[in-house]
Amino acid sequence: MKRLISILFLAVSQFSTAIAQDEVGFMNFVNLVPGDKVCEIRIESKNPAGDGLKSASYTGWFLFPVGPCALSLKVEGLEEVKGSLNIEEGAGLLYAIYLEPDPKPAKDDKPAPPLLKIRSFPAFEAEGRALRFASVCAEDNRFQLGPQAVDVERFQVMEIPTWSGAGFPLKKNGKAVRKIPSVQEQEPYYLLAGSDLEGNCTAALVFAGKPGIPPWRQKKKEETAEKKP
Template identity: 30%
Template sequence: MKGISRKILCALAILSAPAAAQEEEQEFGTLNILSLVAGDTPCEVKLSGQAVMPDGLKAGNTTGWFFIPAGKHEMRIGHPEFRDASGTIEVAKGSTQVVVVFLMPSKRIKVDGTPYPPDLRIRRYPAFETPKGFALKAASMLEEPARYSIGGKTFSFEKADAIDIPNWNGNGFKVSQGEKTLASISNREDRGSYYVFFAGNPDGTHLAGIVHANPIAIPKP
């Protein structure tokens, strides 16, 4: 599988609240959903029963930032090859979060002793500000410790923990595992904060995605 490059969509969308709630002034948070589910088949992403992207969300792509009414929402991530992820997420007023969709090896075992296909899972990470012009954090979705190269330097990751990648000044860099490039960022990107996320594939390979992670200001009515 070829290295997956970053794609950040610029459009903003608002998920509609129920009609009764729209009569009152709404408070919003902001989400950006990244798929790290390998393959050409997109994931189906629904919030409160509504499809976030009609054509689905493909590996290495994001939904782009969108506003969503503050409060609790049912989220469902579906894929024809893997077990769904579903549950309730709570969006705080004024919050900005990145949601990562990834695969986790199933703990269920078939009668023949082989494991079921991986399960879909999600994790959320808060956006963060930087006073330095550029800032970079990275996190691995893998259950076991992992090592990746970012800009030619190797970093060790524990499950889910986001770590700071120091001394980034906005120059382009590659993200790799061994000799394989997983993702890249071009020279002198927009100033601000970024995340690099890593995940595993059913075949034992890895992939990565890079997301711009500045907090989004909620427009006032």
């Protein structure tokens, strides 16, 4: 948990000026696009991913003011995504960045490049260690988590009650994806998997508990409340 707190505070430092007096929500982005290209993320004028978010990596939880905000996602070779998010007070959302086949017909026998998409998963609380698994792969969502075989629908969130925190190999349709690391913290986690149109798959184990408001933030809120008549 100490490691997660340090990630949160590093990210918070980038946004401290913007959120000095505003109510906030929490966000965390994870890149589930296989390959060696990074994803550039912009939220309004802010950049939570530094030089770009690598495949199977995440930004870490950070604070952002409540209300609507502009979002753009960009991966080299794919069409840039522009849209908006609505940040709710106190809410925590993990945003998975993934690929969707383009429904447009192929040209010259070549399919159109995939589309960049985003899907949210809510933070959750648990008594002790917990694991939820979900896939954003377009098809063939048959996986093996260590010795346990699971068949999940796309975007379905599945509880893995047998998880002890030990590391295990993740496979998709019998093909190795990656070795999921072990964890010692008694905390909730998501294991999310994503793939490209060629069948390459990646996955990330991400802390799923909503971070608490940092002490410096709580102190400012208390001081503001005291000043009100």
